[in-house]
Amino acid sequence: xxxRPRRPAKPEDEAASSAKAAKLRDLQAQVLQNHHSRTYTKExxxxxxxLLEINPEAYTAWNYRKLAFQHNIKELYDPEAxxxxxxxxxxxxxxxxxxxxxxxxxxxxxKWLLNQKLAPVDSKREFGLLDKLLKVDARNFHGWNYRRFxxxxxxxxxxxxxxxxxxxxSDNFSNYSAWHNxxxxxxxxxxxxxxxxxxxxxxxxxxxxLVTQALFTDPSDQSGWFYHLWLLAQTSTPDNPQLIAxxxxxxxxxxSSLVKEKVEKSTLSSIWCHSLKERIVPIVLYFNEPVKGLxxxxxxxxxxxxxxxxxxxxxxxxTDSGYSNCWATHLQIANEWSSSQQYSVDVSIPCSDDIVxxxxxxYNCPVHLTFAIELISDEAQDIDLFDKPVSWNRSExxxxxxxxxxxxxxxxxxxxxLVEEDSNWHFERLSEEIDLFRELPDDNSKxxxxxxxxxxxxxxxxxxxxxxxxxxxxxxxxAMGYFSDLIRLDPSHKRYYEDERSLVLMDKVA
Numbered sequence: 073x074x075x076r077p078r079r080p081a082k083p084e085d086e087a088a089s090s091a092k093a094a095k096l097r098d099l100q101a102q103v104l105q106n107h108h109s110r111t112y113t114k115e116x117x118x119x120x121x122x123l124l125e126i127n128p129e130a131y132t133a134w135n136y137r138k139l140a141f142q143h144n145i146k147e148l149y150d151p152e153a154x155x156x157x158x159x160x161x162x163x164x165x166x167x168x169x170x171x172x173x174x175x176x177x178x179x180x181x182x183k184w185l186l187n188q189k190l191a192p193v194d195s196k197r198e199f200g201l202l203d204k205l206l207k208v209d210a211r212n213f214h215g216w217n218y219r220r221f222x223x224x225x226x227x228x229x230x231x232x233x234x235x236x237x238x239x240x241x242s243d244n245f246s247n248y249s250a251w252h253n254x255x256x257x258x259x260x261x262x263x264x265x266x267x268x269x270x271x272x273x274x275x276x277x278x279x280x281x282l283v284t285q286a287l288f289t290d291p292s293d294q295s296g297w298f299y300h301l302w303l304l305a306q307t308s309t310p311d312n313p314q315l316i317a318x319x320x321x322x323x324x325x326x327x328s329s330l331v332k333e334k335v336e337k338s339t340l341s342s343i344w345c346h347s348l349k350e351r352i353v354p355i356v357l358y359f360n361e362p363v364k365g366l367x368x369x370x371x372x373x374x375x376x377x378x379x380x381x382x383x384x385x386x387x388x389x390x391t392d393s394g395y396s397n398c399w400a401t402h403l404q405i406a407n408e409w410s411s412s413q414q415y416s417v418d419v420s421i422p423c424s425d426d427i428v429x430x431x432x433x434x435y436n437c438p439v440h441l442t443f444a445i446e447l448i449s450d451e452a453q454d455i456d457l458f459d460k461p462v463s464w465n466r467s468e469x470x471x472x473x474x475x476x477x478x479x480x481x482x483x484x485x486x487x488x489x490l491v492e493e494d495s496n497w498h499f500e501r502l503s504e505e506i507d508l509f510r511e512l513p514d515d516n517s518k519x520x521x522x523x524x525x526x527x528x529x530x531x532x533x534x535x536x537x538x539x540x541x542x543x544x545x546x547x548x549x550x551a552m553g554y555f556s557d558l559i560r561l562d563p564s565h566k567r568y569y570e571d572e573r574s575l576v577l578m579d580k581v582a
Contacts, residue, residue, distance in 0.1 A: 092126065099123040103133050112140040121164055128168035128175035137161070138184065145190065155191035166201065173205050179214050183221055195226050210240060216249040220256070230257045231266065245286040248295040255302050272306075273497050279303055280501065284508060287519075291512060297519045301526070304505075307498055308530030312436050313429045315421060317358035320443035325414075353377075353403040353445065355419060356388070362395035363435070365426035370435075371401075374418040377445075378407040395430055414446040499534045502527050518562045525554035529576065552576050 103123050106116040117140050120133045141161060148154050162185060168178040186193055199222070205215045223233050234257045240250035258279070261269040269275055280303055286296035320326060357366070366385035373379065383403065387396030403417075419441040421427070427435035506527050512520050532547035555573035559566050 096123070096126055099126070100130065100132075103130075103136060107132060107136045107139075110139075110143075112143045116140075121167075124164065124168050124178075125171065128172045128178050131177050134177040134181045137164070137181070151191070158185060158188070158191050161185050162197075169201075169205065173209060173212055174214050176214070179218055183218070186222075186225060193226065195222075198222055198226075206240075210244060210247050211249045213249050213252075216253055220253065230261050231268075233257055234261070241282075241286070245289055246293045246295050248298065251283075251295050251299040255299065273501075276303060276307055277501065280505065288512070291517050291519060294519070297523065300523060304502075304523075304526055304530060307501055308533060312433045313363045313427065314360045314435075314437045315357055315439045316360045318419070318441055319354075319356040320417075320441075322441040322443070324443040326443065326445050353379075353405065353417065354400060355403065355417075356398065356400045357419075357421075358398050360397075361429050362397050363399075363427050363429050364394040364396070365424070365428050366399045367426060370421065370424040370426040372420040372422070373403070374420070376415045377403075377405050377417070379403040380406045393430075414444050416442060416444050418442050499531060502531050502534070506531070518558055521554045521558050521561070525551040525558075525572070528554070548576050548579065 099119060099122055102119050105111075106119065117137065120136050120140075123130050123133045124137075141157070145154060145157060148157060162182065165178050165182045165185075168175055172178070186198075199219075202215055202219050202222070205212055209215075219233075222228075223230075234254065237250045237254040237257065240247050241254070244250075258269075258275065262272055262275065280300075283296050283300050283303065286293070287300065290296075357371070364387075368383050371385060373383065383401055385399045385401045387394065388398040388400050389396045421435065421439045423434075423436045423438055425434050506524060509520055509524050509527070528547045528551040532544045532551070552573050555569045555576070558569040559573075562569070
């Protein structure tokens with residue numbers, strides 16, 4: 073129990089414990105015998121109650137009572153008799169919870185009883201029990217877990233439960249369980265787009281203001297800091313997968329003279345593609361996180377050139393379960409073309425439930441790319457436009473596709489316009505948090521410094537997506553400084569801070 077100091081045992085306590093242990097062993101033996109012999113008489117069930125009254129963690133006794141309840145309930149036909157039997161079991165659970173409010177077996181048995189749906193649930197009784205227990209220990213996670221179960225079981229709206237968490241947090245900012253439950257409820261409401269929860273930006277801005285009040289009230293309490301860390305995780309990453317790079321990039325014009333110039337400059341290793349003289353056009357798409365589900369319906373192609381119907385997208389990196397950041401297709405040109413004509417290719421990725429990230433988020437950031445292909449007749453006969461590797465500046469490893477010639481493209485680049493709109497609010501919100509925590513009076517608070525380091529790294533990640541590498545470097549360097557301070561201020565967690573600092577350093581030089 074939180075806040076209850078341990079006391080050294082006295083001689084009389086040891087004697088009482090010995091007597092209790094002897095009684096417990098005797099009861100356990102009798103209950104096990106009844107369990108094995110499937111004896112479900114009133115006397116046998118009474119022995120299991122006596123055992124649970126002493127030791128609520130006797131799982132076998134709870135399982136025995138379940139079997140006995142199911143056996144005896146078959147002989148009851150009167151609804152009142154059934155309800156009475158269910159009430160008796162609920163009272164047994166309440167007795168056990170008075171002995172140990174954190175008994176796993178007792179809470180599970182109560183859930184099991186309600187799920188039998190043998191009688192109407194007395195919501196006043198159930199929520200009343202929780203109110204009593206949470207007054208004794210407001211952070212009892214068993215009680216909070218049961219409350220979530222009961223709210224779902226009774227159809228209590230998440231909005232009402234969210235208000236309850238606010239009441240508990242107002243009573244005590246240090247109620248970690250209330251903060252945790254609030255994060256679960258908000259996640260559900262935002263996913264469901266419930267009324268008043270359509271805007272994630274609005275909700276999280278309000279939540280940042282709420283938790284900031286708690287942190288400034290008591291900077292040494294951990295509960296608010298953990299909730300702030302959860303908010304940071306929700307704010308520092310895009311909600312859905314996004315296309316952040318492509319080759320050819322939007323507006324690109326591919327011609328033999330342009331590619332010849334690039335051939336001479338390119339020295340980086342990369343993925344493999346076909347050559348245009350083999351009548352094949354490669355397209356590469358790079359997403360901000362691993363996705364799967366690219367196909368002819370999720371990525372639409374339109375062109376004056378005939379690419380046939382068998383268009384397949386392939387993951388270019390070694391991935392698990394088919395997810396990858398980078399996908400490519402090689403378009404086989406089926407019709408005749410003129411070396412003096414320019415051909416356009418349109419690539420559209422609409423909102424699609426097919427393209428899914430590892431986290432289960434679907435693609436909802438429509439993108440339209442257009443590029444042109446042009447061959448200059450004098451050069452088209454002699455130049456293999458793709459006789460060098462495609463340059464690639466990301467950290468994924470790639471597999472070659474069969475024995476095809478390759479091409480030199482440092483044209484594959486991150487286009488910040490694709491991520492700028494989504495990142496602006498994230499970056500501004502994080503910047504406000506950084507400015508705010510720099511104003512905290514306690515400069516030596518490990519929580520403040522750790523949070524500042526995490527905020528700075530989140531900003532660095534956003535700048536990395538937008539390719540603002542100079543700003544990203546500045547954020548990383550400041551974060552490393554905070555980790556160095558933490559090593560000095562909190563030596564008990566020195567190894568953790570050193571590991572985090574090393575990760576930043578490796579990312580910085582990568």
